[in-house]
Amino acid sequence: MLQYGPLKTEVVLQPVSGKALPVLRGEVLRIIQEEGEQCVDFNAFNLHDYKEFLGVSNTRSRNAFRVKKGDIIWTVSSRDRPMFLILEISETCRTDLLGGRCRASLFDRRGYGLHTNCQDTLAAAIGEYDLTPDDVHDSLNLWMNTEWDSVGRYFTLRNTGQKGDYVDLLATIDTLSVPATCGSGDVGWTSNFSLKPIRVQVFDASDETLARVEEIERHNTGFKGQRTPDEFKVNKIKADRELRRNPNYVPEFVNYPITSKPIQVPLSTEELAKTKQLVAVGLGKDVAEVIRIGVILWYMRNREPGRRFR
Amino acid sequence: MADSRSSDSEQIVDVTFNQQQYVVIEKLKAEGQFGRTDEEIVRNIFLEFLRQEGI
Numbered sequence: 001m002l003q004y005g006p007l008k009t010e011v012v013l014q015p016v017s018g019k020a021l022p023v024l025r026g027e028v029l030r031i032i033q034e035e036g037e038q039c040v041d042f043n044a045f046n047l048h049d050y051k052e053f054l055g056v057s058n059t060r061s062r063n064a065f066r067v068k069k070g071d072i073i074w075t076v077s078s079r080d081r082p083m084f085l086i087l088e089i090s091e092t093c094r095t096d097l098l099g100g101r102c103r104a105s106l107f108d109r110r111g112y113g114l115h116t117n118c119q120d121t122l123a124a125a126i127g128e129y130d131l132t133p134d135d136v137h138d139s140l141n142l143w144m145n146t147e148w149d150s151v152g153r154y155f156t157l158r159n160t161g162q163k164g165d166y167v168d169l170l171a172t173i174d175t176l177s178v179p180a181t182c183g184s185g186d187v188g189w190t191s192n193f194s195l196k197p198i199r200v201q202v203f204d205a206s207d208e209t210l211a212r213v214e215e216i217e218r219h220n221t222g223f224k225g226q227r228t229p230d231e232f233k234v235n236k237i238k239a240d241r242e243l244r245r246n247p248n249y250v251p252e253f254v255n256y257p258i259t260s261k262p263i264q265v266p267l268s269t270e271e272l273a274k275t276k277q278l279v280a281v282g283l284g285k286d287v288a289e290v291i292r293i294g295v296i297l298w299y300m301r302n303r304e305p306g307r308r309f310r
Numbered sequence: 311m312a313d314s315r316s317s318d319s320e321q322i323v324d325v326t327f328n329q330q331q332y333v334v335i336e337k338l339k340a341e342g343q344f345g346r347t348d349e350e351i352v353r354n355i356f357l358e359f360l361r362q363e364g365i
Contacts, residue, residue: 260326263335263348269319271357274365288325294359295327295352299334301362 002087002170002212004028005204015195016116018125018180022047026205026213028087029169029177031142031198036163038196039182041101041118041139043126044073044083047174049229050131051237052079056138060097065148067095072220073140073169079227082172082220085212090165096141098154102184116183116195125178142167144182144190159185159192172213265291325352 008027011019012034023029024047031040046052055076063071073084089095101122107115123133143161148154171177181198185191203209229235233252267275267287275287284290327335335351338344344354 255330258328258330260328261332261348262324262326263352265323265325265349265352265356266320267323267353269321271360272321272323274360275323275356277365278363287323291323291325291352291356292327292331294356296331296334298355298359298362299338303334303337 002028002208003206004209005206007201008204009200009202011200013179013181013198013200015181015197016121016183018121018178019200020125020128020176020178021200021202022174023169023171023177023202024174024205025171026210027171028203028209029084029171029179030201030203031167031169031179032201033090033143033161033163033165033196034199035196036165037143037159037161037185037192037194038198039144039159039161039185039190040142040198041122041180041182042142043122043137043139043178043180045126045131045135045176045178046075046079046083047176050129050135050176051229052076052081053135053137054083054140055080056097056100056140059140063097065097067097067140072172072216075173078232080223081226082216083175084169084171085216086167087170087212088166088168090162090167092160092162093143093165093167094145094160096144096146098148099139099141099144099146099156101136101139101141102182102190107184107187110187112187115187118180118182118184121180121183122178125180126176129176139180141182156189158189170209170212172216327352 005027009021013019021029044054052075055074058074058077058080059067062074067073067086069086069089071086072082073086075081075083101118103119104114104117107117118139119133119136122136126135143159143165145157145160146154147157179198179200181195182190183195186193186195272287275290278284278290278294279287284293335348338351338355339346345351
């Protein structure tokens with residue numbers, strides 16, 4: 001386990017509350033189960049540019065439907081940078097990247113009237129930094145024991161969190177981190193039909209945590225598409241709400257238009273027969289497509305750097 | 311590396327690659343291990359693919 005810096009901040013979040021906390025590059029955010037069995041919704045923003053925030057779908061597509069120890073939490077695809085590293089996570093902490101966050105109408109439909117929910121809790125917390133309810137984003141859900149079946153139906157099982165469980169997130173950029181105690185859990189398995197507090201701690205950066213951040217940066221930054229607003233064709237944040245067409249705007253799509261180059265490939269009768277076998281099993285719809293797919297698949301398996309080929 | 315020669319009764323297949331896929335061929339051409347022309351690269355890589363697939 002890495003040596004962290006000294007404890008810098010500690011707060012206990014009472015049920016149905018949240019807190020926006022600056023967690024800077026190299027610092028560690030620890031989220032602790034004060035009593036156990038409490039789901040935690042988590043939002044985070046780049047402290048210096050709120051338009052860059054935790055990208056749930058980006059994190060999901062780069063890892064899995066659940067994240068685990070050693071996984072990187074990424075910012076949104078427009079920036080695509082590492083935001084946190086999961087340094088430690090209790091075995092009984094099930095994570096979820098599918099559920100988004102609960103909102104009041106879900107409960108009103110079920111007959112509970114205005115019920116606590118993570119959309120409103122997170123909105124109340126980030127208001128301290130002048131962010132609006134529209135700025136709440138899909139949550140990284142911690143201690144949320146969800147499952148899905150083969151046709152995509154999604155459901156929640158009993159919360160498995162234990163008292164004292166914790167998750168340690170190493171910030172790889174300066175963040176505004178926003179943990180919230182999920183407000184849905186008194187009327188479902190999300191938190192086993194009761195609402196409990198959580199404890200949140202922030203540890204200062206240390207030489208070891210900063211060294212880990214630098215290692216992550218070395219391996220995960222500098223790629224095309226990891227853009228800053230300076231590189232955006234449109235980079236001014238709209239200050240009003242109405243959408244109006246800009247008649248002078250000309251989009252610049254990447255590599256547009258797509259063009260093709262034909263390459264004449266000689267195959268012997270035997271080679272052609274083998275290729276047709278692959279057409280027969282559905283690798284491609286004709287011989288030419290099978291060859292193209294075969295070449296790219298070969299590259300993916302044998303030359304793509306760092307590719308986890310499935 | 312696969313044998314880059316085809317047999318007597320060779321047939322020509324026109325395979326198209328878009329400019330993004332062609333990046334792969336350029337990289338492999340620069341490596342030099344699989345040939346120097348587009349045709350050699352595509353043919354030899356495809357034969358390597360077949361070999362790895364056990365076909």
